[in-house]
Amino acid sequence: MKAAVLYEARNPLVIEDIQLDPPKSGEVHIKVGAAGICRSDLHIIKGHAKHRLPAVLGHEGSGTVLEVGRDVTRVKPGDKVILSFVPFCGHCDNCLEGKANLCNTHADTSGTLFDGTTRLHKGDTRISHMGKVSCFAEEAVVPETGCIPVSHDFPLPQAALIGCCVPTGIGAVMFNAKINPGSTVVVVGVGGVGLNVVQGAKLLSASKIIAIDPNESALEFATKFGVTNTINPTEQDPVQAVKDITGGSGADYSFEVFGSSETVQTAYNSVRKGGTVIVVGLTPLGDDPTIDANRMTRQEITLRGSYYGSVRPALDMPTMVNLYKAGKIDIDNLITRTYKLDDINKAYQDMENGQIGRGVITQF
Numbered sequence: 405m406k407a408a409v410l411y412e413a414r415n416p417l418v419i420e421d422i423q424l425d426p427p428k429s430g431e432v433h434i435k436v437g438a439a440g441i442c443r444s445d446l447h448i449i450k451g452h453a454k455h456r457l458p459a460v461l462g463h464e465g466s467g468t469v470l471e472v473g474r475d476v477t478r479v480k481p482g483d484k485v486i487l488s489f490v491p492f493c494g495h496c497d498n499c500l501e502g503k504a505n506l507c508n509t510h511a512d513t514s515g516t517l518f519d520g521t522t523r524l525h526k527g528d529t530r531i532s533h534m535g536k537v538s539c540f541a542e543e544a545v546v547p548e549t550g551c552i553p554v555s556h557d558f559p560l561p562q563a564a565l566i567g568c569c570v571p572t573g574i575g576a577v578m579f580n581a582k583i584n585p586g587s588t589v590v591v592v593g594v595g596g597v598g599l600n601v602v603q604g605a606k607l608l609s610a611s612k613i614i615a616i617d618p619n620e621s622a623l624e625f626a627t628k629f630g631v632t633n634t635i636n637p638t639e640q641d642p643v644q645a646v647k648d649i650t651g652g653s654g655a656d657y658s659f660e661v662f663g664s665s666e667t668v669q670t671a672y673n674s675v676r677k678g679g680t681v682i683v684v685g686l687t688p689l690g691d692d693p694t695i696d697a698n699r700m701t702r703q704e705i706t707l708r709g710s711y712y713g714s715v716r717p718a719l720d721m722p723t724m725v726n727l728y729k730a731g732k733i734d735i736d737n738l739i740t741r742t743y744k745l746d747d748i749n750k751a752y753q754d755m756e757n758g759q760i761g762r763g764v765i766t767q768f
């Protein structure tokens with residue numbers, strides 16, 4: 405099958421034919437229908453995040469079940485599914501505590517499927533999986549707990565976005581921060597994930613949603629999703645600007661959704677006394693923020709991370725599907741560009757060049 409393979413960081417992905425072994429017990433063979441262009445893949449491509457290479461990246465995906473391995477009960481051939489990049493084992497401490505997004509067995513088998521082996525290879529060279537999804541390919545083999553069924557008429561590009569940016573952003577507001585109605589919210593970085601933080605804040609009736617982003621087109625685009633105030637940090641001090649908008653105190657909540665020491669610091673400094681800072685972005689290796697820890701103590705600031713929107717994928721992704729069907733969240737307009745798999749390097753170039761919204765690969 406055709407796949408995009410990353411052999412070495414800071415090099416283009418190579419589009420080539422590789423082999424995909426059949427699904428083993430508890431695994432499902434998928435025909436990939438759509439794959440989103442998320443910055444987490446770009447971190448690996450740029451060498452800013454570690455991953456075993458060579459690898460087939462792509463973790464924001466959807467598709468159709470082609471065949472199932474032994475003992476699979478959750479899906480059957482022909483089903484349309486969202487792919488979760490944190491399939492759950494169901495028996496580790498975190499799964500038992502209802503934190504399936506932090507499944508230990510999944511983390512311990514990073515780069516492979518649950519049995520510690522890969523289905524991807526080129527001849528004798530084993531190729532790693534990303535998030536047990538690897539949807540930058542025509543087909544994939546994934547654990548059955550990574551398959552969340554949707555109805556047959558559900559569009560696959562929208563389903564792919566429910567595989568990462570939608571739950572990551574909305575979940576950070578709904579399940580992690582659990583903001584109160586009327587809250588003031590800052591969102592640092594309004595790309596694919598940040599726009600969903602915006603949608604989550606709107607859904608939970610935030611009174612002000614303040615976007616900080618150096619890209620003017622991204623700021624303008626974000627107002628269509630519920631942003632009430634925009635700040636361009638290249639034109640004004642973003643922290644001072646947030647204070648001006650919030651009557652001098654700072655926001656109740658801030659969400660960091662780019663991934664850098666600088667933006668974490670901006671988010672940290674933008675909240676009021678007693679405020680909460682949620683870090684969603686992944687900072688490059690070694691790019692750690694400097695924060696005033698005394699302020700955290702004296703002003704009771706809460707600083708917390710949010711992984712996969714703190715969702716339990718199998719339970720909460722159907723909620724996202726329902727919110728979309730009810731017209732409460734907009735996924736259609738998030739999709740601003742579609743690509744062929746052959747053009748994946750261009751897709752990542754576009755992201756680096758500041759194209760707004762989400763790009764999606766729809767032709768394989």
Ligand SMILES: NC(=O)c1ccc[n+]([C@@H]2O[C@H](COP(=O)([O-])OP(=O)(O)OC[C@H]3O[C@@H](n4cnc5c(N)ncnc54)[C@H](O)[C@@H]3O)[C@@H](O)[C@H]2O)c1
Nearest residue numbers: 443444593594595596597617619662663684685686711712
């Ligand atoms: N926590 C999770 O589970 C999770 C899941 C998916 C993605 N992520 C991470 O979230 C981050 C965002 O991903 P994305 O796909 O939305 O990226 P994106 O490229 O679509 O969006 C990033 C946005 O940040 C803006 N930006 C750039 N520099 C900035 C600055 N100095 N200040 C403010 N904004 C700035 C960009 O203009 C862009 O609008 C990445 O770090 C990604 O790895 C985390």
Ligand SMILES: [Zn+2]
Nearest residue numbers: 442444464568
């Ligand atoms: Zn992602």
Ligand SMILES: [Zn+2]
Nearest residue numbers: 493496499507
């Ligand atoms: Zn587990």
